[in-house]
Amino acid sequence: MELIKQIRENEKKDKDDKRMRLNVGGHSFETWNSTLERIPGTRLALLATLKEADESWDSERREYFFDRHPGAFMSILHYYRTEELHADQNICGNIIKGELEFWGLTELDIEPCCWGQYSKFKDHKETLAALDDNFTSQIDTECAVWDEKPSSLNKFKKQMWVFLEEPSSSRGAKGYAVISMFFVVLSIATFCLETYESFRVPINSTVKPINNTGLHLVQAATGDYCVKDKLLDMVYSFTDTKPHIVMQVLDYICAAYFTTEYVIRFFFAPRKFYFIRQPLNVIDIFCLIPHLIAIILVTVNPNDSTSQLFKSMLALRTVRILRVFKLMKHYSAFNILVYTIKVSIKELMLMIIFLLTGVLIFASAIFYVESDNFNNIPLGIWWALVTMTTVGYGDKVPRSQGGYIIGCFCVICGVLTVAFTVPIVVNNFALYYAHAQSRIKLPPHKRKELKR
Amino acid sequence: MELIKQIRENEKKDKDDKRMRLNVGGHSFETWNSTLERIPGTRLALLATLKEADESWDSERREYFFDRHPGAFMSILHYYRTEELHADQNICGNIIKGELEFWGLTELDIEPCCWGQYSKFKDHKETLAALDDNFTSQIDTECAVWDEKPSSLNKFKKQMWVFLEEPSSSRGAKGYAVISMFFVVLSIATFCLETYESFRVPINSTVKPINNTGLHLVQAATGDYCVKDKLLDMVYSFTDTKPHIVMQVLDYICAAYFTTEYVIRFFFAPRKFYFIRQPLNVIDIFCLIPHLIAIILVTVNPNDSTSQLFKSMLALRTVRILRVFKLMKHYSAFNILVYTIKVSIKELMLMIIFLLTGVLIFASAIFYVESDNFNNIPLGIWWALVTMTTVGYGDKVPRSQGGYIIGCFCVICGVLTVAFTVPIVVNNFALYYAHAQSRIKLPPHKRKELKR
Amino acid sequence: MELIKQIRENEKKDKDDKRMRLNVGGHSFETWNSTLERIPGTRLALLATLKEADESWDSERREYFFDRHPGAFMSILHYYRTEELHADQNICGNIIKGELEFWGLTELDIEPCCWGQYSKFKDHKETLAALDDNFTSQIDTECAVWDEKPSSLNKFKKQMWVFLEEPSSSRGAKGYAVISMFFVVLSIATFCLETYESFRVPINSTVKPINNTGLHLVQAATGDYCVKDKLLDMVYSFTDTKPHIVMQVLDYICAAYFTTEYVIRFFFAPRKFYFIRQPLNVIDIFCLIPHLIAIILVTVNPNDSTSQLFKSMLALRTVRILRVFKLMKHYSAFNILVYTIKVSIKELMLMIIFLLTGVLIFASAIFYVESDNFNNIPLGIWWALVTMTTVGYGDKVPRSQGGYIIGCFCVICGVLTVAFTVPIVVNNFALYYAHAQSRIKLPPHKRKELKR
Amino acid sequence: MELIKQIRENEKKDKDDKRMRLNVGGHSFETWNSTLERIPGTRLALLATLKEADESWDSERREYFFDRHPGAFMSILHYYRTEELHADQNICGNIIKGELEFWGLTELDIEPCCWGQYSKFKDHKETLAALDDNFTSQIDTECAVWDEKPSSLNKFKKQMWVFLEEPSSSRGAKGYAVISMFFVVLSIATFCLETYESFRVPINSTVKPINNTGLHLVQAATGDYCVKDKLLDMVYSFTDTKPHIVMQVLDYICAAYFTTEYVIRFFFAPRKFYFIRQPLNVIDIFCLIPHLIAIILVTVNPNDSTSQLFKSMLALRTVRILRVFKLMKHYSAFNILVYTIKVSIKELMLMIIFLLTGVLIFASAIFYVESDNFNNIPLGIWWALVTMTTVGYGDKVPRSQGGYIIGCFCVICGVLTVAFTVPIVVNNFALYYAHAQSRIKLPPHKRKELKR
Ligand SMILES: [K+]
């Protein structure tokens, strides 16, 4: 039999070989001396070639002893046997990294099939540790200036700052946070609803709704039974109305509250310049300024509600919606999202670039084929994006044979582009979220221990 | 060579060190005494520092014996070597938890890279055990009152209750469940179809359909070839018709059946108040009351079918569709869904909040840019939600340059928001479903053993 | 220190205990005798309680020897220590199953956290083995009748059957398969294109296209600039045209080919009744019969092309599109899809039921709120389904405040319902596909070995 | 007790059996001689049957020694015990492959439940190694011709080629790459914007926009309040305008730059024919030729801007958008995408075929049911594709009962088809991307070591 022959041959060449016994952390490994010589320049090859008793030699038990991880050593020893380094899947890549260094090997020798698992662990260690840091309260470092020269004023300032910033610090702080959130919600609700028909009153009621009789006449005359809807759209005009007085009052109350809050928080902020640069505080200022200017304008010249400046101030108030981010301040999931986006900015760009490439190509193609329908390429870009993301408004639709064919390709490419890129962007969020959640589940005193 | 030097140095400092042999569950581990001293306050550090024979010392074999898990100990011992605690990936986190406690370590020392796998096991143990409990029949605990004082009446009551509640208890019970389901389906089908044109008859046939000749005349006169559809919409009017008499009869039959069923089930229910509060029974009552009131009204005053109360009773009948949940009662997947939603309520809120934030911002932006097209922010919210979820009705579409640009961002943010948050909400359902399915596959007597 | 005390106490109670040494497949495990007694009725508990030398006792080495899997035993022994059975993640569940049986334990003792991984392996073993069988050629079993009584006719019949059924058997068989596929594609292409304007000729050309001058007059008269599109729709009428003569000839050629093929294949089929019931052959018959009847009708009465029977035969030809499944016959991915759907039928029902529940509830809600827009519940069902699956045609859209709110809920519930249920349905397909692909990559002679 | 009996029986038949001790890489395994005989023809069976001392016999320690992987051997030995080969999950399939070969076993004996993990590793090794090669710079192999006969000219040519091709080679090369990209972006931007209304001027301004007063008159006369939009579409006509002179100049500059660049790169290309065939260079030529011909035409005959050739040249310029791929040249993610698509071409076909099958069936069905709405099957195909991918433009929507039902099935099948097939196509991209990213994170000198 072939197998027997093969066996005999194998053993012949091993004849003059010495068997090496390695005790790694209490587990014993054995191999031929010649095996260890196969990868020169490494710790084990040195052991094998020196052929002399070295410090790790235990003459009593006739073995070499190394105080290392026995599990990882199994893979490492097998590297000498097969000249392929496969890392064990159940041992953390960071352990393997350390062992590889000890044995004088390089991580680059890890085969591609096992590299992924290995490097995943290394990456996670860094990013997740950074994530843990991200959730550490920075109040102590912020207030270091005050802690250095402790006076009763500084002590009070720190107490107030903790009160303002850390809702979990005391009951009062929690109450304050709730009130603050209530005003943010109130401000946003006011802003959204004051644009809504039912909350608006006409400035001067010259436009009268056409009664039904009139409507029927118009319909009879024009033969257009859709006229009612069209007329209704004309009757109600946004620019001829103003928000109800209650909405305006609520608006002023919110403005007053946010101004006061900003001033107080600025006063107690330990590092003023750092405070001003914080994104949420920048938003605060952005929301307040147009409001305050508008109030000043009205006070100065009450009748002039049509000046250009006043109007642009009104328009700028839309920025106020950004206050929604203030709600997110103490919401860990949002912070994780921001962290994920920061870390995955490259992947996000990847998605945008892939989408853009597809969109440009299909926009040009549809413009080439249906230039009467898609008058210009920017319109084609709008259509292609809406199609590729499977939104499909239907405001612009191909109408010719060629257009249909391009549309089909666009749809399929869109589905694939989204499917290819989105998981890569999103990938880490689930991991980070799960990590943060399992940290949050720990009791508070344990979490503190964590924050080394 | 540098490596050799490094090796020599390493071994020098170990010279005056003692080698410790630890027998953990039969597997032998060896390390230097100095290694064990590195993490003070733990069981192994005590062993190393005491330098005296302790109870676990086996003088014969010159080793310490511990009756613990040898696999987990490999990671634990490596913690002493590298001062980084990496948990083994293939050992359940709950084993590791127990071992860490025994060796005097804390789970907080686990590195972030291995924490996820570790805490996943801990979580699953709890949630899946709760899921198993969720599927345990509670009839025995419910009927405990009757079991305490066993009389023939109580025995009969319990038999009846099991018959009504547990379709798997007997053939008759199964038959009853099927009949009950049939009436639910009949009730829903009746309700849906009685609104459909073909199943309705006119109350008084004053409105006559316009014949085709007339239609052509109208079209010729107005030049509006869409007129036919518009007219048809006018001809058939929901309020001028009533459901066919057969539908009404079916309706009454269902009402009678559900009333009887509720009364009987209430009579045999072991805990009356608990019974009334059950969601499915609340739905039953909600569905029945408007129906019964309507019947009483008709009996009292047969001609008055236009009174306000009668009309509102008719409207309230829509609630009847909730009977669809009665079909779900014995459907395990639905119970798993409910359980998942209960457990993932936080993640669901996350999705809603993220969507809402995006929706509010884009609604404001589109309102700011196209205030003539999007008259108010609530309309913008509708558009933004429909766009972000890629539904894209197309009833409201941006029409200007600025609107297109905001639309593009809205679409991309929508795709990402959904992609970021949905997997987190959905995540556990697949796990719970797979778990429940593999439990269901077990033969019934085995499943009972499970329910400890 | 507390830890020291605890250690002392632990060891005291172990004092009068005996240490057991178990050699499992060459790996040694040690534990206290008392530990093994903790789970009574199992093999190890018996060993511990009998306190006598049993057959597995090796007096020389003073240990019990078992020829079992040492890896799985680590978990099993730990069950005695902690009374919680956690299965090792890297050992196949089927190995664990066997070991549990040997040691007298039940799989039901596995903790929920490790149950999933364990039962996954068990499931996969069954379903994937079934999948492997699914791809085994059944020609040999089919032709068993002929093999029993070998005559030259039967031999020829078998050769022909292999030729017709197994494209990989010979070059000629491959050629035949290609020709057969060509005719299927031709048949489908003919069918699709003969409905298209460019491939149709008018039956009698009474309807003349209106020239542009006429169009402008109509536009001027009616003031409707959309009239052109409307008129064009009228000018081209499907019923007034017939397919081009070339299409008809191709149609007849395909019909002739498929008839011949069916007859030949029927003749050589080893099991006639089994052949007739095969889904693909049923489709063949369904496609051919209307065609043949139509031809007979034309032959009998050439002028009567308007009879009801003839028309319904024409309509029935639509069934012909099902021939597309004939293309799939030799396409392994399609067979995997069919297998997946068969296995996941329960999950598919789950998706349908969840969608249906949602659809019914939202249909009722929208009907309740906007009964003037959504005239009946079936229409609401259409809208709800189109919305929940994020298709969003926009043919029916809510128009009131209440409708918008219901629409928002419908959209979000839809996204979630799809996200919850689709992964569960789809789950196995990727696994089966990957499995089948890795099997297909094996060289053919190896694949045969596999099919035990 | 039954268990005891069973135990006794088991041990009886083992009585006359010999215990074998196998030392595999230092780990000891023990089993009965009879166990090893169970799978004949393998290395271990030979060992057991020969019953003689073989070369691997270590008489001193009374065991057989094999210098192999002890972890994998645990599974292999268990194969002899249970006759089912389950591979360990945490050992790379490539290690298992080698061990199986050594022990005389075949990978085909691996059970289906463990096959997936095993073959995954094998696949990854190949595809990921190919991916690594894909990113290796090929400049050295390209320039081999010049390196063979080193002259100062050849040296300069190589330097220039490296400068042109490898932006990371020097600062200047980086600068050149940036300039090159800038021109690509400029060219694309010019192309897109020159079609946009604001960047176009009328050729001869005969068409005057209708003023608002006129509009109101038209509206009043026709009763068509949509007339404004329709008129606006007529007023602005693409063919009556030409791009602004600035756009044209930018266009010429880009053309000049790309021509120069192509000529220079062609001059320095080491292998001319290979250079010409490169996809990106083919695109370059395709983009330039229509441009150059147009310029020549204008030079020859400046007034004739309406000739057919000139017009078709203008149209062909759309190809220019393909220059977007030139941006991708140095973008690794794009190369990974191309590689993924190359590797997954089979899976991509799978998706297309499944979609096509669904589309054809639903197109026929909707054509059969609503032949007045869907005039021909190609239109039905468009509708079915748009529905199945959940784009849902709403330009064609079913309008009858039957159509609604088919629409519902189409939507659900679409969602499922996409969900079934897309993950399979996309599957590998995330893996390849993660692999490439972890490679890119390595410091450059390390990456070079990798490229063996
Ligand atoms: K859509």
Ligand SMILES: [K+]
């Ligand atoms: K849509």
